[in-house]
Amino acid sequence: MRLQWVFVNLIRFVGLVIASVWMTLASAAPAWYTIQTEHFNIHYTQGHQLWAISAAKELEIVRDKVWQQQSRGLSKKADVVIFDPIHAANGFALPSTDNPLMALFTTPPQSDTAIANHNSWQQLLILHEYIHLVHLSQPSRHTWKQALRNVWDLYDVSQAMMPRWVAEGYATLVESKMTGRGRLYDNYSEALLRELAQQGALLSYEQLNDGNHEYQSKAMAYLLGARFLAWLEQRYSQQTLDSVWTRMRAVTSRDFTRAFKGVFAEHPATLYRRFIAEYTYQAMEKEQQEPVMASTLWQEYAYGASSPVLSADGSRLAIVEHDKEGRVKLNVYQTQDDPDAERKFMDKQRTLLNEDPQDVAEVRPKVFAKKTLYSLEPINFSGIRYPQWLDNNTLYFIASTADQANPKQRRGELFRWSVISNKVEQLTQNQAIRRFTLVEDGQTIYAEQVAYGYSELVKIHLPSQQVTALFDKQISTLYDFPSYSAAQQKLAFLKHTINADWQLYIQDVNARNTYPVPLPKGYQYLTQPSWSPDGDALYFVAGKNGALDIYRYELSTGALYQLTQGQALFQFPIAHKYGQLLYLSSGFEGVDMYQLSALQGELVNELEPRAQSGSVNGVNGEKAPNSYATVLPPARVHQDDMLSQRYDIWHQDASLTLGAQYASASTALINVGLKGSDFLEQLSWHIGHTQDVSRGQLQGNFAKLRYQYDQFQLDIHGFDFEVTNETSTSSDKVGEEQHGMFAQLSQHYQWGQLNLQTQFAGLFGKQAQRQQSVSQRWLRVGIKQSWLYDQQSFAIGQKLSGYWLEGQTAERNWQGQSLSASLFGKAFYIPMALSYQYAKRENQALQLGGFSSSLMSETRLANIIMAPELPFYTAQGNKYEGFSGAITLKESYPWLYFQQHQLDGQLFAQSYGIKWSVGFNGQTWLGKFSPAGLSDFKVDVGMSRVEGDSFENENRAWFGLWYDL
Known part of the structure; x- marks a missing residue:
């Protein structure tokens, strides 16, 4: 009676909680x-x-x-x-x-x-x-x-x-030929490829899909892929290339290579080699025509580098760097040469020659590394971008944080880093800003703010968080690179309007008058403006004819000077002392910084008309060179009235599901079912049958329903299964039959790095053991909590979950507790984890062994401890303790693990080996929006050595392809 009273009143309580939660979510969650x-x-x-x-x-x-x-x-x-x-x-x-x-x-x-x-x-x-x-x-x-x-x-x-380079290359090709824009006609893309060609660093055909860890190699599927396909169209015809796609969908099965060879009579790698040879030849011809540039190497970086900025006195340079794995650091360097670096080099050479007088000393480096003063890795935020100096000891920057309204979304927010104390503070909340520039008092910034597709140029007063728009916002207008000159009280910024190229403007922040900066005739690429220290000149990068160059605009005379002649991939020019200019340039090894005279340059006489509204590649409906016969009309923001309706979760799509699972310790399963969901997967369902195809130990049917609304989730499972184990340590055949209904309510909360989930679950049904059928029901209340501190190379986090259970099997009441705790993190980028699991039942046995499947979900099996390296129902007891540790080289790699299972205080089994699991689910946006037959798909793989006193030591393995709704 006590259990029944608890059950009824808990159900009533949960009903009130659901109603209140629903009302809260309905007003808070975005519709x-x-x-x-x-x-x-x-x-x-x-x-x-x-x-x-x-x-x-x-x-x-x-x-x-x-x-x-x-x-x-x-x-x-x-x-x-x-x-x-x-x-x-x-x-x-x-x-x-x-x-x-x-x-x-x-x-x-x-x-x-x-x-x-x-x-x-x-x-x-x-x-x-x-x-x-x-x-x-x-x-x-x-x-x-x-x-x-x-x-x-x-x-x-x-x-x-299809191969990645084919899919992305073709989309990039058509994107360009039907708009007259895109990456095929982009000056930055062309300048990058020419630079790589001149270095002999264009990728081989085998490397085209995924790159080769060289700088920008991942982008080559788009850039080189599109140009190779355009070369094929020009050399043969558009129809010839199009025939490849027709052949790939034929009655006769063909992959891309077979379809290609049937049209071109050559392997694609053969023609790609010819394309690369011709492209390299043209790039080398251009290099022969370029004048020699008087620049010197100033600093070498290990791989990628961007957004350099000098302190006001020029003594320090801050720059964002990233390695081949995409890991980011904000480094601060001393701009003066480091005498210790040269001394260490010379000492090393003397030691080398003293040990071996006939040896040949190393050539003196082109430049010695500048001294690193400070370094910052991301701490509980994603990325570090666009640093700006407030003073010699304080840097502001942008990083991505979770949106407060939707934890799955990221937004750019402003941070402050005090380099001496290494203290980092977040200064804005929900401002969604990208590039910014500081006003001299450090209390105000000008920034590009982006929300719902609108790009705005705004002024933000940081103490009050007051935002003032500088212009009316329009979807058709974009802004970038605000740059403030305290000396001139002027703001430079870039602006893009529909069907036009980027323009550079200067605004007098006091008078609020704005005027355009003259630009070279025929330009297309424009970016990265920066002021000279006195504000008399503005430097920027512009591209034309497939090359990038640095320009200087003088405010006093209105003259425009071109400082370079396309000799490198010029990026981020910044004025340095003594009339020098620093800039970044990249190649296949990465990015380095160079220095040239800021006072040199040729006067640009041919300027783009100020009414310029298009690109030399073709706009306003005109065809670009080598474009298709059909092109898109000029772009516009369509403002027609269109009928919209609330999203309909009952618009369901369904798919056949097939899965297979194998565990050498127990059995092999085939899962067949039907799975469906709406597009946003707010309402999902899965019905199916599981059949044992090995030992006949497990079979049954299941039906599952999941409803999600924002952070609220309801799961309902109907089940009917039979499981046995003939390899148990007991002489009897152990197993059971179960059928019934399970339901679970959960609500998720997040505060920064702290995550909390509350759960309430219950089950009622029938259970049969040794030909005796009895009723069963139980209730479970629990909480799951996690926290993470992540500093990229080092991280530490913890997970904790606890449950209280009370149930009834036949006329026997039982209760229990379950607890799990884990500590995980990274050291020197290497992930590792430790975990502990505890479960105790009074008047009820815990069963150990078996693996989760679509039929038998560990979520609803309150008294079963899953372990795929052990048979189903391999042992039982009233108290279970599990200890495990694991380590891996990278987060996506298999884990090397060790596991111990204890029952009633005695060691029952231990295992060690490798395991790997990955799921295609709502944790990623692609998984969330994927078709029903693709979402919630899970892959499990493992191999281990299992040892114990009550059975023979064995090598065991498991493999699974299944759906975990």
Whole structure:
């Protein structure tokens, strides 16, 4: 009776909690809406409404133009999600003949990126991602193969894949040829490739997909891939290349290489070699025509470097550096030469010659490394960007933090670093800013603020967090690189308007009058303005004719000077002492800093008209060189009224699911089912059957339902299974039959790095052991907590979960507790973890062994401790303790682990080996928006040595491909 009273009252209490939580979430969580057009379903949150309306119209325009250009479209309506998860320009497409998906990130690209060359970010992004879908989602002309694709999402997506360089290269090619913009016609991209070609560093065909760890090699799938495909079209024809895509969807199965050889009569690697030879030859010809530049190497960096900034007195230089793994540091260097570095070098050479007088000493380095004064790694935030000096000991910078309203989204916020005390403070909250510039008092910044696709230039008073817009915001207008001159009381900034190139402006912050800076005629790329110390000159980088150069604009005379002649990939010019200019330049090894005279240069007489509104590559509907016959019309922000409706979770798509699991300690399973969800996976379900195909130990049926709303989740499982174990240490066959219903409510909370999840769960059903069927029910209340301190090379975190359980089996009441704790982190970038698990039951046995599956989920098996290296029901007891430790080289690599299992205070088994697990689920945006048959898919692999006194020591292995809804 006591248990029944507890059960009833807890249910009532939970009902009140759910009602209050629901009301809270309904007012706090962002609501999703849908715009339906003829060929697309566009999903967005309310703040993105105007961006979504414009995108809906642009999507149909792009779809019609692509159909005209290549007579290809999508056979199904595509889902399009519009959001801003990382506060940076990006997007992705998931090809499928049944459930095509596009994700459009609304934050626009900055001026110094390879995707800055566009008529509008929205148009370029939509075209690029739509081409992915049209290119990769074409149905097979093989009847049975396509029939299988229509019902099985996992197979469908696997058949849509092509080599990365082919997929990205073709989308980049079409993006450029149908807009007259894009990376094929981009001066930065061309200058980068020419520099690499002159260094003999263009990638081989085998390296084109994923790069080779050299600088910028990951981008070559886009940049080189697009140019190779354009070369094929020019040398042969557009129709010849197009035939490759037709052959890949034929009745006869062909991969890309076979389809390519059937059209071009050559392996793609053979023609790629010829393309690289011709491209390198043209780059070397250009190098022969370049005048010698009087510059000197000033500092070498290990790999990537960006955003250098000098302190006011010029004694210190701060710069953001990253290594091949993408790990970031903000380093502060002394600008004076380090005499100790030269002395150490000379001492080393003397020691070398003293030991071996016939040896040859090393050549003196071109430059000795500057002394590193301070270094900062990210601490509980992502990245370090755009540092600015307040004084010699204080730096401001931007880093990404979790959005308070949605922890899965990242936003740029302002931080302050006191280099002497190494103290870091966050200065803004929910301001969503990117590049900024400090006013001399350190209380005010000018910054680019980006939210819901709008780029604004704003003034922020830091103590009050008051934001003042400098101009009216428009989706069609972008801003970048605000740069303030205290000496002149002027603000320089870049501005991009629709169908035009970036422009450079100067504003008198007192008079508020704004005027454009003259620019060289025929320019296309423009970025990175910086002031001279006295504010009399403004330096910047501009590109034309496939080359980048540094320019100097003099305020007093209005004259523009070109300081270089395309000899390098010039980036980030900053004025240094004694009339010198520092700049960055990159090659295949990474980025280095050089020095040249800031006073040299040729007067630029041919200037771009100030009414300039387009690129030399073709805009306003005009075709660019080598473009297709069909091009997109001029970009625009469409403001037509369009009907939208609240997002409908009942619009469900379903897919066949197939899974297989094997554990040498127990058995092998086949899972067959049907899985469905709405696009945002707010409502998901999975029904299926599991059959043992090895020893007949496990079989059953299941039905699962999951509802998610913001941080609230409800899980309901119906189940019916039978499990036995003939290899138990007991002489009897051990096992049971169960059927019933399980439900769990959970609510997630987050405060900075602290995460908390509350859970309430219950189960009722029937259980049969030794041919005796009895009723069972239990309740569980618990909490899960985690915390992390992450400093990139070093991290420490912990997880803690605790549960109280009370249940009834037949007429026997039982209760228990479960606890798990883990400590994890990194040392010298190497991940490691320690964990402890405890469970105790009174009047109820705990069962040890077996593995989780779609049928038997560890979440609802309150009295089973899963261990895939042990058989199901291998042992039982009333108290369990587990100890484990693990280490791996990288987070995505397999773990080397050790595990101990103790029952009732006695060591039952220990195992050691390697294991690896990965899930494709809502923890990533791609997993969240993927088709139902692809989401919640999990892969488990492990090999171990298992030892114990009650069984023979064995080597055991397990492998699983299954769905974990």
